[in-house]
Amino acid sequence: MTKYRLYSAAFAAAAVVGSSVAIAQVQDVKLGFAAPMTGNQAQYGKDMQNGVTLAVEDFNATRPRIGGREVRFSLVPEDDQADPKAGSVVAQKLVDGGIKGMLGHFNSGTSIPASAVYSRAGIPQIAMATAPEYTRQGFKTTFRMMTSDTQQGSIVGHYVVTKLGLKRIAIVDDRTAYGQGLADEFEKAAKAAGATIVRREYTNDKAVDFKAVLTTLKGHSPELIFYGGAEAQSAPMAKQLRELGMKSVLVSGEMSKTDNFIKLAGSAAEGALCSLAGLPLEQMPGGPSYKQRYEKRFGGAVQTYSPYAYDGAMAMMKAMVQANSFEPEKYLPALAATSMAGVTSKLIAYDARGDLKEGGITIYKVVGGKWEPVESLSGR
Structure with a gap:
């Protein structure tokens, strides 16, 4: 091997070692x-x-x-x-x-x-x-x-009563920590604002048939139905609500504020309301x-x-x-x-618990088949 080749091999080896060290x-x-x-x-x-x-x-x-x-x-x-x-x-x-x-x-x-x-x-x-x-x-x-649901549920509960004037309210939740927690906070705020909770019902996060629950609610003539849970349940609930001829406004949290909710619910999504933390994008x-x-x-x-x-x-x-x-x-x-x-x-x-200090939300409504921001609200 020539001296040139020896130098080249040594240089190449050094380069590999140097690269390995850098990595x-x-x-x-x-x-x-x-x-x-x-x-x-x-x-x-x-x-x-x-x-x-x-x-x-x-x-x-x-x-x-x-x-x-x-x-x-x-x-x-x-x-x-x-x-x-x-x-x-x-x-x-x-x-x-x-x-x-x-x-x-x-x-x-x-x-x-x-x-x-x-x-x-x-x-x-x-x-x-x-x-x-x-x-x-x-x-x-x-x-x-x-x-948190404490911030979001309380703001929405106050909003639908004081701003929309809807006081006969029924509540359904999916029994998950999220759905039940959001519904609980909504109920507290709605009652404090002067609403009457005409009925509270429960389902689960796997259900797709809500005819029995909605038929029970229909007998109490709610102006608004609040659902604590995700789109997989709120979308078929919206469809079945209209199929039963009910005119109640459907309100839910951010897990229902998706394009998929509108796709699954079809025309029944129109007029539905959802809350979402913070401002529109x-x-x-x-x-x-x-x-x-x-x-x-x-x-x-x-x-x-x-x-x-x-x-x-x-x-x-x-x-x-x-x-x-x-x-x-x-x-x-x-x-x-x-x-x-x-x-x-x-x-x-963050506050002492780890909750975010700023707790505003935005209310969205399905208008013409799209989610449109209605109003941004500060934490109360």
């Missing part, structure tokens, strides 16, 4: 993610995952450094099937897998039991869960991506820019939950950088003290 110097930091990725709530899970994915990619692009070393955040996704038992199993799997923070779960029913697993491990969790119980367990590790402080980047990245329109998931993920990663540590016990105080501008709000900050 090794980038510290991987695992973030857990869990939501329903299969079943009739899979669209919610994918929406949420897209927001978290975009946040991780955006933040990694800034080449963040912790402890004098460049870090790269990676997402470890799991399907909790919107099932409480599966949620706890997934939570333990993620903890055992070495995650440094948890983004999820989506449902309150999975987030609440899973939160005990993360709390025992000392791992901060930022969930989409809206049930009041999620942050009332005394855990220091629970934080929200969206306003176009009016969010970072909404227009987020919309452009999201559509370029995923090739589809922004749905309901992704902007909130984006802000939650950003809050966690920024807290790690601020604390100069990705160890949960070291960055948890920085996360609790979060004060940042986000896509969804000018101020993302």
Whole structure:
């Protein structure tokens, strides 16, 4: 072998070693993610995952450094099937897998039991869960991506009575932590505003036939029916309500504020009302820019939950950088003290429980086959 070839081989070997060292110097930091990725709530899970994915990619692009070393955040996704038992199993799997923070779960029913697993491990969790119980367990590790049912239900309950003048109200919920919690808060506020709850009924999150329940409600002539639950039930309920000749206004929460609700309910969706945390996307402080980047990245329109998931993920990663540590016990105080501008709000900050301090919502109505914002309301 010639001297030239020896030099070339040595240079190539050195380049490979140097490249390996450079790669090794980038510290991987695992973030857990869990939501329903299969079943009739899979669209919610994918929406949420897209927001978290975009946040991780955006933040990694800034080449963040912790402890004098460049870090790269990676997402470890799991399907909790919107099932409480599966949620706890997934939570333990993620903890055992070495995650440094948890983004999820989506449902309150999975987030609440899973939160005990993360709390025992000392791992901060930022969930989409809206049930009041999620942050009332005394855990220091629970934080929200969206306003709680206490904030949302109370605002909507007051609104429909004082602004719409609808006082004969029936309530149905799906018995999940989310649906029941939202309905409970709505009922309290509606009663306080002067409404009469003519009947309260229950179903489940797998039901599709509501004729018996609606026939019972019809006998009480409600002006409004509030449903606590998701589109998979609220959409057929809207259709069956009209098939029975009922003229009651159907009102629900953000899990019904989807394009799929309109698709499934058809013409019966017209006039339905839903509440959603925060402002319409176009009016969010970072909404227009987020919309452009999201559509370029995923090739589809922004749905309901992704902007909130984006802000939650950003809050966690920024807290790690601020604390100069990705160890949960070291960055948890920085996360609790979060004060940042986000896509969804000018101020993302948490109270002592981990609830968002800013709790406004927007009321939407189906007009001409599309969801249209009616009014944005501040927390009360």
